[in-house]
Amino acid sequence: MGKTITRREFIKTSMAGAGLAIAVSLTPCGCRLLSAGEAEREAKAFSPNVWLKIGSDNIVSVIVNKSEMGQGVFTALPMIVADELDADWKQIHAEFAPAADKYKDPAWGRQSTGGSSSVSHMYEPLRKAGASARQMLLAAAAKTWGVPVSECNAKKGTVLHEKTERTLTYGELTVKAAGLAVPQNPPLKDKDLFTYIGTPLPRLDIDAKVNGVARFGIDTQVPGMLYAAIARPHAYGSKAVAFNQDAAMKIKGVRNVVALQTGIAVCAETPDAAWEGTAALKAKWDKGAEPGLDTESLRKRFLADLDREGLSARNDGDAKAALARAAKKVEAVYALPYLSHTTMEPMNCTVRIGPDACELWVPTQNQTGVLALAQKETGLKPGQIRVNTTYLGGGYGRRFETDSVEEALKIAKAVKKPVKLIWKREEDMQHDFYRPANCSQVEGGLDEKGRLVAWAHTIVCPSIFARAFPDRVKDGIDPAAVEGLKNLEYEVPNISVRYVRIDTPVPVGFWRSVGSSHNGFTVESFADEMAHAAGKDPLEFRVNLLKNHPRPRRVLEVAAEKAGWSRPLSGGAEGKGIAQVFSFGTYVAQVAEVSVDREDGIIRVHRVVCAVDCGDVVNPAIITAQMEGGILMGLSAAMKEAIAFKDGGVATSNFDTYPLLRISEAPKIEVHILESGEKLGGIGEPGLPPIAPAVANAVFNAAGIRLRMLPMTPTTVSEAMKKA
Amino acid sequence: MIHLEINGTRHMVDVSPEVPLLWVIREHLKLTGTKYGCGIGLCGSCTVHIDGEARRSCQVPVGDAEGKKIVTIEGIPESHPVKKAWVREQVPQCGYCQSGQIMQAIALLSEDANPSEKKIIDTMEGNLCRCGTYLSIKRAVRSAAKEG
Structure with missing residues (x-):
């Protein structure tokens, strides 16, 4: 499980193929089972489609086309197949899919993992895959026994003929089943007949991860490989003016020096020699594109751009007029910093290029992107390139980017040897595609009865999509920048949302929960401000704005009820706050209980109660873990994280300057899953957005200070306390 | 050499x-x-x-x-009480930091078989987890101490 496939095995499996290969593609009318017709018949394995393979040893291999980065797809996706197949969970084995057209996410037309969409996109295709295989196995058994299929039943990996008490395991039926036609529209189970879906099955990757044998990208070992390290400039757009190649080559073990667009690579027999080599280069760099760029200059640019008119992303009613006649108006500016992904496994990639084959081992969220890059760099055809997806030591969107893959390919091509490129933590932190910094100006208006009648929102934010998916930028609006604003569900008659795109040299990318990671904070903090301005309870105020929106209303009510919203606080907490954010198809509400130390400005979060409605539930244990993880990562960002800039580049470099949440700061968390039976939503990201506003609202409740800038560090709190 | x-x-x-x-x-x-x-x-x-x-x-x-x-x-053998507790509590998410977490927890429990909540937190404080498995880690350490 999860081990890297050797080249020999690769050739063996790809040549041998499978009994009959069927791809499942999603059309506007639903799923369609297609004959892939590219694989040759294999005598003993039964592979009715590309997603599963049953061996004569009775092992069911589920091919997972999504990257396992902690969110549990390596378990959840096999559960879906196993359920419709009526397999025994003990016979299920998960395998990472190589990069290939047939493994593309049918909803996206690409093989990548993101947007908390793995389960919702793969749910129907994998159910169909399991169900069609089950039908074929039943038919094969019936044929073997010469009985009608209707008299046969499948259970736990075995077909039974009750009348004659005969049984055959799936493994015993593979040869016969492989010869049968693939049912195009196998009936799917009724939800109440599920055996695995909806249960907290243990994860398939735990044993390997507990025993240190799970292979991450950085663990790859290829015979004869060199280690590559890169000396990089500090400033954006900076190029090398001079470097001492000879000094690097004199280091024992150093074999090559390769100049790249992004820096100067040194290849050596050991990683220590490679790093010694990069230091020996003593590279001198020019000042770069914008040498004056620093934290303060960026802050000023963002705030100044609030005066620009920007583009209209939403315009309901007439917010301007409604504000003009409002009985009460509130105006506020919110600002959030650039954030680093800081996956615990730094960026890395291992590449081997031969004359007619290329193989990569990479912890990637973007197999389609990796394959395209490898084609471009090597000139080889897709069939000659093998992309081995390893386990990912964290992803959070960072591993959608293929920058380190491109570097590794270029280096391997230059040195004509297998190469493992490892980024140091400092490179990883200073050369990220950051969660965009942004600021918002929000104006809200209440009528004489304290009802919210106007919301005018201007956001200044860099565009992620302009670089990543330019065709998804419609009318100049970056969909991530206005996520949660354009689709704000609060029933406010007059809403205007304006987007001001700001371009800086700082690259931005997808960071867990993307635009909702910042807009959730702004919207839910401001909703709280409006509730207080109206003299209403923050929960009641929100519920009243959701009369026609039962799902967000319900998560708010459940979180509040479970947290004892109307009861006095206990256990040393001094204030409570509530927030709800819809993101990636899922509604999440959280109540946070905090205390604020007036002396040192330290906020302590005591307890978080979370209610989540992600529609159908595949694995509740994984949902709970993802909610906990989202809350803690969101809390880390809310309390501690900000990238600092200096002299044209990133000043922050490691955990000394970019502290992450530690175990002592983790509050108690309770997760309540609402099984609404609605459309499947995501779970990897939606747990994150509500925590920052829930905490900020709780701080207001505890100490009367409104924190509109993140992170909420002790210094910010102390300054706000002084002003209050 | x-x-x-x-x-x-x-x-x-x-x-x-x-x-x-x-x-x-x-x-x-x-x-x-x-x-x-x-x-x-x-x-x-x-x-x-x-x-x-x-x-x-x-x-x-x-x-x-x-x-x-x-x-x-x-x-560390698979049968070690800390590894078993890590499996029981399903601690890992991405799993990258978990070898370090487990080694730290084993050192803690070999020094103090029944550590207080504060001792667990103080000892595990130096081990970062970006996925946010801290609560499971605490549960697993307590569980290993109990079962160990």
């Missing part, structure tokens, strides 16, 4: 004594369960035992580890 004893096996490595033990374990000896996370001793991913004590292998020059007993995650 540096002589090392890791998980009861003796190794000879041709490496200069100032190279961090972490890289020798991972890349010279291919015991990749021990992870690189920061290189400055602030994340705990590289935690191993040296003569029974939890140490950040990125901060130990390999020369200083000569003559000492080194244990890595691969040297």
Whole structure:
């Protein structure tokens, strides 16, 4: 499980193929089972489609086309197949899919993992895959026994003929089943007949991860490989003016020096020699594109751009007029910093290029992107390139980017040897595609009865999509920048949302929960401000704005009820706050209980109660873990994280300057899953957005200070306390 | 040549004594369960035992580890109460930091079989987890102490 496939095995499996290969593609009318017709018949394995393979040893291999980065797809996706197949969970084995057209996410037309969409996109295709295989196995058994299929039943990996008490395991039926036609529209189970879906099955990757044998990208070992390290400039757009190649080559073990667009690579027999080599280069760099760029200059640019008119992303009613006649108006500016992904496994990639084959081992969220890059760099055809997806030591969107893959390919091509490129933590932190910094100006208006009648929102934010998916930028609006604003569900008659795109040299990318990671904070903090301005309870105020929106209303009510919203606080907490954010198809509400130390400005979060409605539930244990993880990562960002800039580049470099949440700061968390039976939503990201506003609202409740800038560090709190 | 004893096996490595033990374990000896996370001793991913004590292998020059007993995650049997507790509590998400977390927890429990909540937190404070498995880690340490 999860081990890297050797080249020999690769050739063996790809040549041998499978009994009959069927791809499942999603059309506007639903799923369609297609004959892939590219694989040759294999005598003993039964592979009715590309997603599963049953061996004569009775092992069911589920091919997972999504990257396992902690969110549990390596378990959840096999559960879906196993359920419709009526397999025994003990016979299920998960395998990472190589990069290939047939493994593309049918909803996206690409093989990548993101947007908390793995389960919702793969749910129907994998159910169909399991169900069609089950039908074929039943038919094969019936044929073997010469009985009608209707008299046969499948259970736990075995077909039974009750009348004659005969049984055959799936493994015993593979040869016969492989010869049968693939049912195009196998009936799917009724939800109440599920055996695995909806249960907290243990994860398939735990044993390997507990025993240190799970292979991450950085663990790859290829015979004869060199280690590559890169000396990089500090400033954006900076190029090398001079470097001492000879000094690097004199280091024992150093074999090559390769100049790249992004820096100067040194290849050596050991990683220590490679790093010694990069230091020996003593590279001198020019000042770069914008040498004056620093934290303060960026802050000023963002705030100044609030005066620009920007583009209209939403315009309901007439917010301007409604504000003009409002009985009460509130105006506020919110600002959030650039954030680093800081996956615990730094960026890395291992590449081997031969004359007619290329193989990569990479912890990637973007197999389609990796394959395209490898084609471009090597000139080889897709069939000659093998992309081995390893386990990912964290992803959070960072591993959608293929920058380190491109570097590794270029280096391997230059040195004509297998190469493992490892980024140091400092490179990883200073050369990220950051969660965009942004600021918002929000104006809200209440009528004489304290009802919210106007919301005018201007956001200044860099565009992620302009670089990543330019065709998804419609009318100049970056969909991530206005996520949660354009689709704000609060029933406010007059809403205007304006987007001001700001371009800086700082690259931005997808960071867990993307635009909702910042807009959730702004919207839910401001909703709280409006509730207080109206003299209403923050929960009641929100519920009243959701009369026609039962799902967000319900998560708010459940979180509040479970947290004892109307009861006095206990256990040393001094204030409570509530927030709800819809993101990636899922509604999440959280109540946070905090205390604020007036002396040192330290906020302590005591307890978080979370209610989540992600529609159908595949694995509740994984949902709970993802909610906990989202809350803690969101809390880390809310309390501690900000990238600092200096002299044209990133000043922050490691955990000394970019502290992450530690175990002592983790509050108690309770997760309540609402099984609404609605459309499947995501779970990897939606747990994150509500925590920052829930905490900020709780701080207001505890100490009367409104924190509109993140992170909420002790210094910010102390300054706000002084002003209050 | 540096002589090392890791998980009861003796190794000879041709490496200069100032190279961090972490890289020798991972890349010279291919015991990749021990992870690189920061290189400055602030994340705990590289935690191993040296003569029974939890140490950040990125901060130990390999020369200083000569003559000492080194244990890595691969040297801890699957049946160890801490590993079993980690499985029972389904602790790992991405899993990258977990070797270090487990090695730290084992060191804690071998020193104090029934640690207080405060002791657990104080001892595990140096081990970062970006996925946010801290609550499961606490549960697993308590569970290992109980079952251990």
